[in-house]
Amino acid sequence: MTRPMIAFEGVTKRFGSWTAVDGVSLAVEEGEFCVLVGPSGSGKSTLLRMVNRLAAPDAGAVRVAGEDIAGLAPEALRRRMGYVIQSVGLFPHWTVARNIATVPVLLGWPRARVRERVDALMRLLNLDPDRFRGLYPHQLSGGQQQRVGVARALAGDPPVLLMDEPFSALDPITRGTLRTELAQIHRKTGKTILFVTHDMDEALALADRIAVLEQGRLVQHATPREILTRPADGFVRDLVGREEWGLKRLAVETAGERARPDAPPPSEQPPGEPLPGDMPLRRALSEMIARGVDRLPVMDAEGRPAGVLHLADLVRS
Amino acid sequence: MTGRRFWQVFGLLADRLVLAVLALVLLLYGMPLLKPFFAALYPTLDRPMYEGDGFAALAADHMALVGLSSLAAAAAGVLAGLAVTRPWGAEFRGLVEALATAGQTFPPVAVLAVAVPAVGFGAAPALIALTLYAVLPIVQNTIAGLEGVPAPVLESARGMGMRPAAILLRVELPLAAPVILAGLRTAVAINVGTAAIASTVGAKTLGLPIIVGLNGANPAYVIQGALVVAALAVVVDLGFDRLALLLSRWQRA
Numbered sequence: 347m348t349r350p351m352i353a354f355e356g357v358t359k360r361f362g363s364w365t366a367v368d369g370v371s372l373a374v375e376e377g378e379f380c381v382l383v384g385p386s387g388s389g390k391s392t393l394l395r396m397v398n399r400l401a402a403p404d405a406g407a408v409r410v411a412g413e414d415i416a417g418l419a420p421e422a423l424r425r426r427m428g429y430v431i432q433s434v435g436l437f438p439h440w441t442v443a444r445n446i447a448t449v450p451v452l453l454g455w456p457r458a459r460v461r462e463r464v465d466a467l468m469r470l471l472n473l474d475p476d477r478f479r480g481l482y483p484h485q486l487s488g489g490q491q492q493r494v495g496v497a498r499a500l501a502g503d504p505p506v507l508l509m510d511e512p513f514s515a516l517d518p519i520t521r522g523t524l525r526t527e528l529a530q531i532h533r534k535t536g537k538t539i540l541f542v543t544h545d546m547d548e549a550l551a552l553a554d555r556i557a558v559l560e561q562g563r564l565v566q567h568a569t570p571r572e573i574l575t576r577p578a579d580g581f582v583r584d585l586v587g588r589e590e591w592g593l594k595r596l597a598v599e600t601a602g603e604r605a606r607p608d609a610p611p612p613s614e615q616p617p618g619e620p621l622p623g624d625m626p627l628r629r630a631l632s633e634m635i636a637r638g639v640d641r642l643p644v645m646d647a648e649g650r651p652a653g654v655l656h657l658a659d660l661v662r663s
Numbered sequence: 664m665t666g667r668r669f670w671q672v673f674g675l676l677a678d679r680l681v682l683a684v685l686a687l688v689l690l691l692y693g694m695p696l697l698k699p700f701f702a703a704l705y706p707t708l709d710r711p712m713y714e715g716d717g718f719a720a721l722a723a724d725h726m727a728l729v730g731l732s733s734l735a736a737a738a739a740g741v742l743a744g745l746a747v748t749r750p751w752g753a754e755f756r757g758l759v760e761a762l763a764t765a766g767q768t769f770p771p772v773a774v775l776a777v778a779v780p781a782v783g784f785g786a787a788p789a790l791i792a793l794t795l796y797a798v799l800p801i802v803q804n805t806i807a808g809l810e811g812v813p814a815p816v817l818e819s820a821r822g823m824g825m826r827p828a829a830i831l832l833r834v835e836l837p838l839a840a841p842v843i844l845a846g847l848r849t850a851v852a853i854n855v856g857t858a859a860i861a862s863t864v865g866a867k868t869l870g871l872p873i874i875v876g877l878n879g880a881n882p883a884y885v886i887q888g889a890l891v892v893a894a895l896a897v898v899v900d901l902g903f904d905r906l907a908l909l910l911s912r913w914q915r916a
């Protein structure tokens with residue numbers, strides 16, 4: 347059995363008489379992308395802040411890589427975890443480059459390596475280094491500030507990322523781009539990510555597993571597909587959204603999974619650009635509507651024909 | 664003179680701070696040259712030019728008094744402000760703030776008058792009064808400045824793994840610096856004026872010609888002393904202006 351990277355063991359946190367987090371036990375495996383969802387005030391940020399000891403549990407323990415963090419030096423622990431806070435919190439008197447360099451400088455990296463790292467991260471997050479390096483946070487748009495916040499969290503190459511609504515101030519397009527970037531970073535680096543969002547589509551798109559919080563209690567911890575198909579209760583079902591449930595359901599499965607594998611001879615291939623096999627069914631449906639067809643060819647990762655997706659396949663459950 | 668040199672010199676002369684310093688130096692060393700002017704202004708006076716200690720010497724004492732008291736006040740004020748904004752000092756915050764606010768309702772002259780019976784005449788009561796009075800705006804502004812550091816900035820500083828000392832030195836103090844400096848500026852401005860009054864309790868300052876002039880019905884002395892004090896005040900204020908610009912460069916980037 348693999349040891350979880352982050353483990354909450356019966357964690358409770360009270361503020362006065364208010365119980366913000368109530369007996370939560372939750373394990374995030376190494377390399378897992380875990381998304382916390384729940385209404386405002388349900389304790390998501392508080393749970394996150396207990397991982398880097400910005401908040402201390404009143405009961406229970408938090409383990410990171412097997413170690414009870416109550417016994418670790420907080421500063422050393424925090425330098426091993428990227429932290430993106432809800433309100434960004436860039437240092438206003440430091441340039442973008444200096445902000446991103448915070449943790450590498452704390453870790454005592456040589457100057458040339460810091461500069462290289464900063465430039466690489468700025469490019470990764472679509473911030474032209476030559477244009478943005480020397481600017482101060484107040485000279486950036488809200489979305490650009492958030493991207494600097496994400497770059498700053500990634501800078502020390504920490505094995506764990508704690509991200510509290512990192513994309514909340516972004517327009518849907520940038521948000522989608524960054525979401526894709528983050529998914530790629532996750533795939534490439536195998537970092538363990540604990541991510542808070544209010545956007546259910548974001549959660550479904552990014553998560554290996556979703557943890558649903560309600561008034562400080564963990565009500566369900568499961569894969570996106572399970573959350574959709576077997577919500578623990580009415581609350582989770584509502585959170586996922588009754589109205590667009592069908593479309594969300596389509597979002598967590600791919601064209602490759604539903605396509606009819608028996609590829610017809612090339613002469614009978616339906617016309618049109620084939621869909622990549624990993625395209626979510628929701629986008630495949632959108633493609634069919636946009637192109638006005640009820641069948642589309644699907645290809646695999648190498649570009650070989652992998653079957654045909656029929657409109658009727660989308661409603662088959 | 665080449666065109667470039669000319670513009671460099673001209674640019675320097677157009678700088679208000681440089682001009683003010685120049686005016687002050689001229690007044691300090693060139694005052695005797697104005698004797699004919701004051702003689703013409705007050706033809707009935709036997710001695711239209713103050714000729715006790717030189718103005719430069721008086722200004723040096725004056726500035727030493729202001730400098731020492733302001734430094735001591737800055738050290739005490741900033742430390743007190745720091746202490747009461749830390750978790751361990753928060754208990755005393757109310758007390759310190761109340762003292763600072765109440766203290767400022769006394770006029771500086773009153774503080775001076777109270778100090779004399781305690782330590783006698785001379786520079787000592789002046790130093791004490793000036794220091795005590797200057798502490799108040801500095802404490803107040805230190806608290807306000809540190810309080811003004813946005814909570815998310817502190818949260819992320821902590822979350823990045825900065826130690827408390829680093830957070831204080833590299834985040835809190837730089838962000839609070841402009842506000843703290845404004846407090847220091849107020850304190851020094853008050854002290855430049857109050858130090859002049861301190862001549863009444865026997866401290867040797869630029870107030871001496873003014874006091875002598877008032878006692879001896881010699882308005883020329885009063886004007887001479889006042890001119891120098893005013894020039895000094897302008898220099899100090901412009902100096903702080905410059906410093907404030909330096910400390911908040913990032914805000915105007």
Ligand SMILES: Nc1ncnc2c1ncn2[C@@H]1O[C@H](COP(=O)(O)OP(=O)(O)OP(=O)(O)O)[C@@H](O)[C@H]1O
Nearest residue numbers: 361364366384385386387388389390391392393432
């Ligand atoms: N420092 C604090 N002092 C007192 N109460 C607090 C504190 N921090 C959080 N709380 C309370 O704990 C509860 C959970 O807060 P938390 O910030 O974790 O919610 P959240 O799920 O992140 O909400 P949101 O989605 O709005 O960010 C809230 O009711 C909040 O008022």
Ligand SMILES: [Mg+2]
Nearest residue numbers: 390391432510
């Ligand atoms: Mg929150």
